[in-house]
Amino acid sequence: MKDLPPTITTGALPASTKIHVAGQTHDIRVPMREITVAGEAPLIVYDSSGPYTADGAETHISRGLPEVRGGGWLQSRGECEEYPARAVTDADNGFASGSRLTPPFPLQRPPLRATDGRAVTQLAYARAGIITPEMEFVAIRENEGRQAAGARDGEPFGAELPDLVTPEFVRSEIAAGRAIIPANINHRELEPMIIGRNFKVKINANIGNSAVTSSMEEEVEKMVWAIRWGADTVMDLSTGRNIHNIRDWIIRNAPVPIGTVPLYQALEKVGGIAEDLTWEVYRDTLIEQAEQGVDYFTIHAGVRLHMIPMTVKRVTGIVSRGGSIMAKWCLHHHRESFLYERFDEICEIMRAYDVSFSLGDGLRPGCIADANDEAQFAELRTLGELTKIAWAKDCQVMIEGPGHVPMHKIKANMDEQLKHCHEAPFYTLGPLTTDIAPGYDHITSAIGAAMIGWFGTAMLCYVTPKEHLGLPDRDDVKTGVITYKLAAHAADLAKGHPGAQRRDDALSRARFEFRWQDQFNLGLDPDTAREMHDETMPAEAHKVAHFCSMCGPKFCSMRISHDIRAEAERQQGMDKMAEKFREGGALYMPAEEVAAKEGAE
C-alpha cells in the first residue's frame, strides 16, 4: 500500500524544540517541549503532541507510530502473551463494503493478553511495589524539566502536590487508587500520562467520524490536531460505519491514551435498537476494542433501574447518550442493566489488557435546573460501589462527572465524589455554569472546569463552541482545546502546583520587556496571538516596539513603568544619600518631610 497523501499537521510549534529526558531505571525517553526565550533560559513545558511536532517529523500514517512501549516494556514482565485476535466481522464496521469500506490498517499485530487470568494493570504492579516504565515515564514527564519547586501559594483543598514527582510517588498514588495511567498493553505507541488529583490537571478532547464520511487521514488528523494544541487524551466517539477500521488507524497513530464508549459500537451491532442490546454483543465489543488498544472505556454501569424514575421530572431528562440508551434498555426489560449485573466479568476483561474504567455518568445533569439532583448523586454513589469492586480486581478506575452545574453547586460535586468514590480520579465534562449561551459553551464550561479542576478534578473533558449545535470543525476543536488548557492551567495555579507559575512569569516578563515574540511563543496559541498583533502592527520592527496599538506609545503603562523603576531606583539612591546626610546633621531633607515637620509643629 502506498503512502497516503500527507494531510497530517506536523512540525514544531514556534521557537520550540522537542527534547527527551532519559529514564534512570528504565530505558525510556520522555518527550518535552523546550521554548526558546530571548535573553532567558529556555522554558521546558509538558508536551502531549507526540512525534508529530518533532523537527522534520516524517509521518506515514499507514506505518503508525514507533512502538515506544515495545517488547521491553511489556512482555518482559512475562505475564502476557500474544494470541490470535478475534476475527473482524462485517458488523464491526457497520457492514460497510466496497468503496465505502475504510481499508483496514495495514499492519495487524496479534494482540497481547494477560496469561492465566492475571491482572497486568498498573494498579496491580503498583500494589506489588513494582515501578513500571510507565510510572517512571510519567514521573519525569510531570516535572517538566524542573529540578526544584517554583513559587506557589495555592489552596489545594486536600490535594498533596509534591515539589517534584518521583517514580515512587507515582506508584504510591496509583496503588492508593488516586491516580491512573490509562495504558492498554496493546497500545504500544503510547507515551504514558497520568490522571490524578496530585498531578497536573489534564484535558480530554472528543473526536468522531461525521455521518457523511471521513477518510482515515481525516480521522487521524483530528487526533493529531487536538494533541498538537495540548489534549492529553482523546476520546473517539465515532458511530456508524467503519468504526472498527478507523479506530485502528487512530490508535496506531496515537501517542496519547484513546478512550471510547463501547456501548456506541455495540448499539450499531444491534441495528440501533437499545432494547436489543445483549451482554454477549457488548462483551464481544469490549474484547474487540481491548485488542485494538483502547486505553479507557466509558462504562455506564451506574445507571440502575430504580434511578430512572428520578429523571422523569427533570427539565432535560437524561442527556448522556450512554445513559439514555441503558435507561431505555433497563426500562424495557424491567431489570438491572447487564453493565451492572456483569460488572465482575467486565473487570476480568479490563484487567487482562489494562483497560482503565471511566465509570460513566449516565445521569449527569443537562441543565442548571437538574444540577446536583437525586438521580445524579444516586448514580455517583453507585459508581463509588463499583470502584471498590473494580479495585478488588486490580482494575484502574476514574469517575465521570458534571455537565451543567451553576457555580455554587460545583464544590459539592467534588466533595461528594471524593467521599463516595474513595478519591478515585474525577473526570468531568465542564461543567457549564449557565444554559443561556449556545455558541459560547466552551466559555460557560471553562468557568466551571477551572473551578472544579481547582477543587480536585483530575481531567477536564473539553467542550467546543459547537456544543448543543453541531459537529465541531477544526477551528472549534482548537478553540476547545486551548480553552481547556487555560482552564486546567488556572486550576494548577490555584491548587499551588509547584511548576505552574513558571510559564506565567516567563510570559509576563516578556510582556513587561516588550519581547513580543517571546510573549507569543510562550502562550498557548502562538499563531493566534501573532496574527492578532499583526492586524494592527504587522511590521517586523513592531515586534520589538516598546508599546502596542492598544494604548499607543504615549500611554503605554509598561513603558512608563520602566521610567518609574529607573526614577525610583535613582531616588532610592538619593534617599540613601539623604539618610546619610541626616545622620550626619540634616544637610538635606526631602521637601515633603519639611512640609510634614512644619505641619506637625
Place this chain on the structure above:
Amino acid sequence: MKDLPPTITTGALPASTKIHVAGQTHDIRVPMREITVAGEAPLIVYDSSGPYTADGAETHISRGLPEVRGGGWLQSRGECEEYPARAVTDADNGFASGSRLTPPFPLQRPPLRATDGRAVTQLAYARAGIITPEMEFVAIRENEGRQAAGARDGEPFGAELPDLVTPEFVRSEIAAGRAIIPANINHRELEPMIIGRNFKVKINANIGNSAVTSSMEEEVEKMVWAIRWGADTVMDLSTGRNIHNIRDWIIRNAPVPIGTVPLYQALEKVGGIAEDLTWEVYRDTLIEQAEQGVDYFTIHAGVRLHMIPMTVKRVTGIVSRGGSIMAKWCLHHHRESFLYERFDEICEIMRAYDVSFSLGDGLRPGCIADANDEAQFAELRTLGELTKIAWAKDCQVMIEGPGHVPMHKIKANMDEQLKHCHEAPFYTLGPLTTDIAPGYDHITSAIGAAMIGWFGTAMLCYVTPKEHLGLPDRDDVKTGVITYKLAAHAADLAKGHPGAQRRDDALSRARFEFRWQDQFNLGLDPDTAREMHDETMPAEAHKVAHFCSMCGPKFCSMRISHDIRAEAERQQGMDKMAEKFREGGALYMPAEEVAAKEGAE
C-alpha cells in the same frame, strides 16, 4: 447639516419586541425585551440596547436620542440651572483642524449645574428620603417584568437580593452607598441603570478611537454595537485628536451611562508629558466632560507617593495607564498627586453634576505574580478613605479592582474591598486567572469575572480576545460583551438572583423539546447559534428535527429521554395497578421482586 449615512446597527434581535413598563409614581417608560417563545409565555429580559433595537427604529445620529430625562425629571427639582457652557478650545480636540476636525455635534444645549453648591446626586436625594424617577426606573428595570421570585438556591456571600426590587429598596441601597445610579444631569438621553451588589451583575465595554482616525458614525456605532449585545455601560477611552467632539456624538446618542478617564484628555492637553500635568488643566477637563454629560469618571486618586516603591520589584510594574501616569508625576515632583490633594475640590465638581466616582485602581496587578500584593492593597485602603470623603459630599462612588489574579486569590479581593471600602460597589477588570493565553484573555478573565461577580462584584469590565495584543475590532467587541454577559449571568445564578434561572430554564425546555428556533432566540447570541446550527443542518426542516448533527437521530439522548418518560409514566401506571393487585392478593408481581424474594429465602 444633512443626515449622515446610516451605518448604525438597528433593528430588533430575533423574535424580540421592545416593550415598555410605565412607572407608578413618575412619568417614566422602562424598556424591556420580550422574547417570543413557541408554546410558552414570552420571556421578558433586561434590555440595555436603547431605542436602536425598537422595531422600525430610525436613527439620525446628528439629532441624538430623545431626551427621556427631560425637564420633568431634572429641573423640576429646582436645584439646578442652565448656564453658558465652558468654551470649547482647540486643545480639547487635540488641535485637530480643517478636514481632520470631527465636526461638533449639531445641537449644543447649555449645560445644567447644581445651584448654590448643592448636591444634585442620587445619593443626596436618597439620603433625603426622595425616590427620584431614576430610582423608580431602575427598580422596574431590575424586575424584568416579574411579579414574583423565581427558583433560586444560590450562595449570596452576604448579598441580600430581594424577591422584587422596589423603588424604596433602590433608595435605601443608594443611601447606604451600596449602589449607584451613574446619571450625570447633563446626560438627558440616559435610560438609568443601577450598579450594586444587591442587583443584577452588570458589565462594561470599553471603546475608543483608533489613532488612525475614526468618523463620528464609526464611534457611535461602536457604542451601539456594544449595547446591542448587552453592555450596561460604555467607557470611552479615546485619546488623541477630536476626543471632545467625538465624546459629544457618543453621549448624545447613548442610552447607557458613559464613563471616561479624564486624565487621558488632560494629558493630551499638556502634550503627553505626565510631569506637566497640573490641577488646573485637570480641573478644566473635569468640568468640560461633566458639562457634556459623562456619567462616571475614573479617578486614580489612590496612587500615593509612598506606594510607588512597592511596585518597583513587581514583575510587570504598574499596568494601569492612569496609575502609571500619576505615579510618574508623583515621582517627578516628589509629592502627592493633585488627585489626592485636591480630592475635596473634585468632589465639589462631581456633586454639582452628579458624576459618579469610579475610584481607579492605578496599582492593579498586571500578572499572576503581582496579584494581591502590598501595593494593590495599600491603594485599596486609600480608596476606602476617599470613599468616605466623597460620601460626606454626597457623591456616588464605586471602586475599581482586579486585573490579573489567580483563582485562589480572588475571594480575598472581594473581602478586602468590602471591608476597607465600606460596601461601595466593586467594579473589576476580569480578573484574568492566568497569563499564558494571549488571544484568549476574554476567557482567562471570564473565569475570574464570573467568580468575583458571584462573590459580590457589582460590575465587570469586559476583556476582549485582543487584550495585550491590539485594538479590538467589531467581532472582538461582540465576543467580549457576550463572554461577559454569560459570566455576569453565571454570577447571578450562583448568588441566587430570583430572576436569573428563568432564562436558563426556558432555554433548556426549548432544548429538550427540540424547539431549535426558541433555543437560538433565548440565547445571548441568537445569530451565532443559528449560524453554527446551519453549518451542518441548514434546512428549515432541521429546525424542528428531533436530533442534531452532534449525535444523529439514533443516538439522541434527548429523544430517548422522551421515550423513557413515556415508558416510565406507562409503567408507573402499571406499578400502581400491580400494587393494587398485590394488596388484593398478589395476582401479579414484577419479575425482579420475585427474584428478590427468592434470593432472600
